[in-house]
Amino acid sequence: MIGMFSALRLILQRELLLSLRRPDQLLQPLVFFLIVTTLFPLALSPQLSLLRDMAPGVLWVAALLSSLLSLDALFRGDAEDGTLEQLALSGQALSVIVVGKTVAHWLVSGAALVVMSPLVAIALGIPLAAFPTMLASLALGTFTLSWLGAIGAGLTVGLRRGSVLLSLIVLPLAMPLLIFGANATDRAIAGVNPAGAMYFLAALCVFTATLAPFAATAALRITLE
Amino acid sequence: MNSTFTAPRVDASLDVDQVHVWRGDRHVLKGVSLTLRAGELLHVWGANGTGKTTLLRVVCGLLRPEQGTVAWGGRPIGAQRAEFQATLAYASHEPALKSDLTALENLRFAVGLKRPAADAELQACLDRTGVGRCADLPARVLSAGQRRRVAMARVLGVKAPLWLLDEPFTNLDLAGTGLVSSLLHEHVSGGGLALVVAHQDLDVGLAVRRMELDG
Numbered sequence: 001m002i003g004m005f006s007a008l009r010l011i012l013q014r015e016l017l018l019s020l021r022r023p024d025q026l027l028q029p030l031v032f033f034l035i036v037t038t039l040f041p042l043a044l045s046p047q048l049s050l051l052r053d054m055a056p057g058v059l060w061v062a063a064l065l066s067s068l069l070s071l072d073a074l075f076r077g078d079a080e081d082g083t084l085e086q087l088a089l090s091g092q093a094l095s096v097i098v099v100g101k102t103v104a105h106w107l108v109s110g111a112a113l114v115v116m117s118p119l120v121a122i123a124l125g126i127p128l129a130a131f132p133t134m135l136a137s138l139a140l141g142t143f144t145l146s147w148l149g150a151i152g153a154g155l156t157v158g159l160r161r162g163s164v165l166l167s168l169i170v171l172p173l174a175m176p177l178l179i180f181g182a183n184a185t186d187r188a189i190a191g192v193n194p195a196g197a198m199y200f201l202a203a204l205c206v207f208t209a210t211l212a213p214f215a216a217t218a219a220l221r222i223t224l225e
Numbered sequence: 226m227n228s229t230f231t232a233p234r235v236d237a238s239l240d241v242d243q244v245h246v247w248r249g250d251r252h253v254l255k256g257v258s259l260t261l262r263a264g265e266l267l268h269v270w271g272a273n274g275t276g277k278t279t280l281l282r283v284v285c286g287l288l289r290p291e292q293g294t295v296a297w298g299g300r301p302i303g304a305q306r307a308e309f310q311a312t313l314a315y316a317s318h319e320p321a322l323k324s325d326l327t328a329l330e331n332l333r334f335a336v337g338l339k340r341p342a343a344d345a346e347l348q349a350c351l352d353r354t355g356v357g358r359c360a361d362l363p364a365r366v367l368s369a370g371q372r373r374r375v376a377m378a379r380v381l382g383v384k385a386p387l388w389l390l391d392e393p394f395t396n397l398d399l400a401g402t403g404l405v406s407s408l409l410h411e412h413v414s415g416g417g418l419a420l421v422v423a424h425q426d427l428d429v430g431l432a433v434r435r436m437e438l439d440g
Contacts, residue, residue, distance in 0.1 A: 081324065090335075
């Protein structure tokens with residue numbers, strides 16, 4: 001038997017290699033993010049002051065929705081081709097596998113989205129001074145969302161069309177993220193100290209990252225039976 | 226091949242005792258009992274839908290039976306889940322390969338989670354099952370029979386004392402059937418345990434115990 005950390009590294013390698021082989025799945029949510037944020041100025045008004053006012057909300061709603069797109073595939077592919085069973089029988093704790101897969105998912109979806117967000121921010125007229133707060137809050141928010149999504153994906157992986165149900169499970173849980181994330185970005189744009197909202201985001205992140213692996217593992221175990 | 230397991234291990238014993246499984250309101254397994262010792266091969270057969278796959282899933286611990294116990298080395302598998310699962314190689318009726326990974330990469334991750342294995346060793350397993358030259362091809366371009374052979378290479382690579390094979394002859398040509406039979410022969414005569422679910426008769430050149438499941 002191999003150690004927990006070697007197992008975690010192996011799972012991460014596997015997941016990243018798999019995403020690399022399917023770049024379309026990696027790019028689609030990012031393009032979706034770009035397009036949705038572009039739609040708002042077209043539908044409302046390209047006036048910079050208005051754009052700047054609604055930028056945090058647009059940015060956060062688009063980020064949540066595009067992260068959701070890839071969540072359904074978190075366990076589904078492995079469940080369909082039978083490799084999930086093999087992972088579950090590897091002698092490693094199922095929670096280690098869940099952690100590895102979720103972190104890998106965040107790296108290819110959430111982290112990629114954070115890297116892309118300055119592009120959108122410039123288009124929406126967010127001042128440069130607000131970028132650090134925006135990037136940090138998005139990183140915390142998408143990481144938390146990946147964990148919430150792992151629970152939803154674990155619960156819905158056994159269903160034929162689980163993606164809508166997955167959104168219905170995850171989006172209500174993601175509301176606090178949206179509130180504090182958009183608020184932090186909003187405050188940074190206005191030049192006010194965003195620390196309060198950021199602390200809440202960080203607390204939510206730690207809370208879900210510690211408890212969600214257990215919940216997602218339990219959900220997945222039910223699906224495997 | 227399984228040099229580490231040539232001597233029968235004292236604790237290598239599988240005991241399934243009065244297992245009952247319901248799926249919804251269907252009573253799939255009705256009090257199934259079996260024993261398997263080192264150097265034994267048990268062939269489970271029966272018509273479709275009699276619970277052969279369910280039995281394998283219960284034995285490997287994926288499915289918890291409503292009643293009855295599964296014990297490995299005299300201890301219930303629930304109490305030693307990780308240790309038990311590290312000592313078994315399960316081949317489901319799907320080959321369980323990621324189609325975007327090559328045959329060798331599939332083995333690297335599937336075997337690597339169970340025990341550290343060098344690429345050369347995994348390549349040797351692929352060579353043994355006759356798919357050595359497909360090692361660098363993505364699993365998606367392999368034929369169904371080749372995928373089955375890669376799945377057998379994974380079973381070999383894990384070097385587990387207990388083999389649980391679900392219809393291992395599906396999609397295999399005559400040579401492939403012979404190959405799986407000789408692998409089973411080597412494994413069992415070397416002190417391994419094998420539980421095989423198959424429709425057809427097993428011809429492995431060894432005494433094979435047969436057990437019929439009837440729905």
